[in-house]
Amino acid sequence: MLSWGAAGRRALRWASGRAQARGLRASPRARTAMPSWVIDRYGSNEVLRFTRDMMFPIIHFPNEVIIKVHAASLNPIDLSMRSGYGATALNMKRDPLKLKTGETEFPITLGRDVSGVVMECGLGVSYFKPGDEVWAAIPPWKQGTLSEFVVASGNEVSFKPKCLSHTEAAALPYVGLTAWSALNQVGGLNQSNCSGKRILILGASGGVGTFAVQLMKAWDAHVTAVCSHDASTLVKKLGADDVIDYKSGNLEEQLKTLPLFDFILDNVGGSTEKWALDLLKKWSGATYVTLVTPFLINMDKLGVADGMLQTGVTVGSKTLKHLLKGVHYRWAFFMPSGPSLDEIAELVDSGKVCQ
Numbered sequence: 296m297l298s299w300g301a302a303g304r305r306a307l308r309w310a311s312g313r314a315q316a317r318g319l320r321a322s323p324r325a326r327t328a329m330p331s332w333v334i335d336r337y338g339s340n341e342v343l344r345f346t347r348d349m350m351f352p353i354i355h356f357p358n359e360v361i362i363k364v365h366a367a368s369l370n371p372i373d374l375s376m377r378s379g380y381g382a383t384a385l386n387m388k389r390d391p392l393k394l395k396t397g398e399t400e401f402p403i404t405l406g407r408d409v410s411g412v413v414m415e416c417g418l419g420v421s422y423f424k425p426g427d428e429v430w431a432a433i434p435p436w437k438q439g440t441l442s443e444f445v446v447a448s449g450n451e452v453s454f455k456p457k458c459l460s461h462t463e464a465a466a467l468p469y470v471g472l473t474a475w476s477a478l479n480q481v482g483g484l485n486q487s488n489c490s491g492k493r494i495l496i497l498g499a500s501g502g503v504g505t506f507a508v509q510l511m512k513a514w515d516a517h518v519t520a521v522c523s524h525d526a527s528t529l530v531k532k533l534g535a536d537d538v539i540d541y542k543s544g545n546l547e548e549q550l551k552t553l554p555l556f557d558f559i560l561d562n563v564g565g566s567t568e569k570w571a572l573d574l575l576k577k578w579s580g581a582t583y584v585t586l587v588t589p590f591l592i593n594m595d596k597l598g599v600a601d602g603m604l605q606t607g608v609t610v611g612s613k614t615l616k617h618l619l620k621g622v623h624y625r626w627a628f629f630m631p632s633g634p635s636l637d638e639i640a641e642l643v644d645s646g647k648v649c650q
């Protein structure tokens with residue numbers, strides 16, 4: 296459930312976006328280049344190149360802001376993108392003009408997370424002003440945050456939690472929004488319907504998992520966390536009620552000794568999916584959500600049309616198969632969202648989630 300504060304801010308974001316004149320702000324800047332880490336082809340670490348000549352970002356749409364990056368961070372997706380993962384789908388969303396004229400997508404700047412200060416706003420932005428301390432996760436089809444400046448849509452940006460430094464804040468947006476998307480937007484969990492629910496989190500010690508454990512505890516659920524023994528102290532400290540070590544013995548057998556679950560978040564994928572759904576309560580609305588999907592890989596391998604078709608067939612048949620067995624099966628994805636980050640910032644500032 297949204298708090299009044301969050302609901303009010305959503306309304307304000309909407310109203311301010313509508314009320315402003317359409318148009319672009321003429322940039323007073325004289326600078327044309329900035330330092331960035333870029334790649335000019337896909338590969339391993341040797342493709343990373345530091346340059347002082349990356350083009351300075353430009354506000355193309357009235358709802359955009361330019362952020363001066365104070366801190367950025369890396370996620371597993373940055374390593375995958377460096378190697379070319381998702382290129383087919385992401386290129387469709389990148390500058391279509393550039394691709395039409397036969398130019399390549401390069402140079403690409405990686406890095407999704409940013410904490411920094413607003414430097415310039417488009418004419419449609421009144422929710423933020425230059426000098427505001429903000430954080431954001433920039434979607435993977437846009438130029439990333441391993442740069443001195445980055446441009447983002449105002450709807451992707453939120454005020455940074457006051458209790459975190461820029462360096463601390465930059466660790467959270469991408470994993471926080473991914474967990475938020477899986478648990479709340481796809482999974483339907485919220486503060487008012489979570490109390491006492493039994494939640495299983497597979498891969499609880501990673502970036503997404505540690506955020507998910509804390510969010511579920513903030514919403515009063517019972518959390519069973521699966522991670523390696525090395526991470527069990529951390530995950531317990533974050534609030535998990537039960538911690539299971541997936542490296543000591545057969546995980547499926549260990550979990551079968553526990554009462555059934557209302558919800559499973561799968562951050563691991565692979566063969567886990569073959570048995571994990573049997574751990575859910577049947578015919579009670581119980582849901583399994585996985586973040587490990589073949590969506591982008593299908594498009595890379597089969598092209599856009601066949602990849603989308605294959606994805607539709609796979610997710611459709613799995614959803615139906617499990618629905619007939621009395622449980623819900625869903626795929627979730629990272630979703631950029633300033634309003635969701637507002638709610639995450641509130642949880643951080645109230646001490647319910649730490650970085």
Ligand SMILES: NC(=O)C1=CN([C@@H]2O[C@H](COP(=O)(O)OP(=O)(O)OC[C@H]3O[C@@H](n4cnc5c(N)ncnc54)[C@H](OP(=O)(O)O)[C@@H]3O)[C@@H](O)[C@H]2O)C=CC1
Pocket residue numbers: 370371372470473497498499500501502503504521522523524526541562563586587588627628629
């Ligand atoms: N669909 C989407 O849009 C997105 C998908 N993802 C996916 O979500 C997953 C999690 O991302 P993220 O948290 O950032 O990744 P991390 O690398 O931070 O964490 C993954 C964790 O999984 C744990 N792990 C590995 N194998 C197992 C296993 N068999 N059982 C239980 N835990 C295991 C590891 O824990 P330990 O050290 O304890 O072994 C590790 O900490 C990744 O697969 C990523 O690709 C992430 C973001 C967006």
